[in-house]
Amino acid sequence: MDKLSEKELTAWRLFIKAHAKIIEFIERDLAAQKKVPLTTYDVLIALFEAPDRRLRFSELNRKVVLSKSGLTRMIDRLEREGLIQREKSEEDRRGAYAVLTDEGENQLRKAWPIYARGIKQYFAASxxxxxxxxxxxxxxxxxxxxxxxxxxxxxxx
Missing domain, CATH: 1.20.5 (Single alpha-helices involved in coiled-coils or other helix-helix interfaces)
Structure with a gap:
């Protein structure tokens, strides 16, 4: 096994700790303003940036960063909340798409200013x-x- 230098290990630990703390603070700010959680934002932004605001579920799983575990349950919840909808694939009967709804885009836009402020305050300002x-x-x-x-x-x- 390769030996890590003290500098490498310190950099790694600080990277992990800083990431966790930034996420924690941004989550707190979003919750305080009653906006969608960061894990929901992660799914919604992946759909927003996709062509036609839709992705196959397998592709969505590859695109999300913060919410890979429990993604199926999250998709079910987001569908119930009207933020996304499922669409059957016409090319592949077993396949399906997650599609961003207008309400999903609306919630994404409402959360962005708080998220952007958090990125600036907890990350970039330093x-x-x-x-x-x-x-x-x-x-x-x-x-x-x-x-x-x-x-x-x-x-x-």
């Missing part, structure tokens, strides 16, 4: 422009490497 650029490059390198590795694994299986 960093200089140069630090943001360095962090963006560094996280981009990590993400792209992992994404490439995942794609290679998918082709090999």
């Amino acid at each position: 960093l200089s422009d140069e630090e943001v650029e360095i962090l963006t490059r560094s996280l981009g390198l990590i993400y792209n490497e992992l994404q490439s590795s995942q794609e290679k694994e998918g082709k090999e299986s």
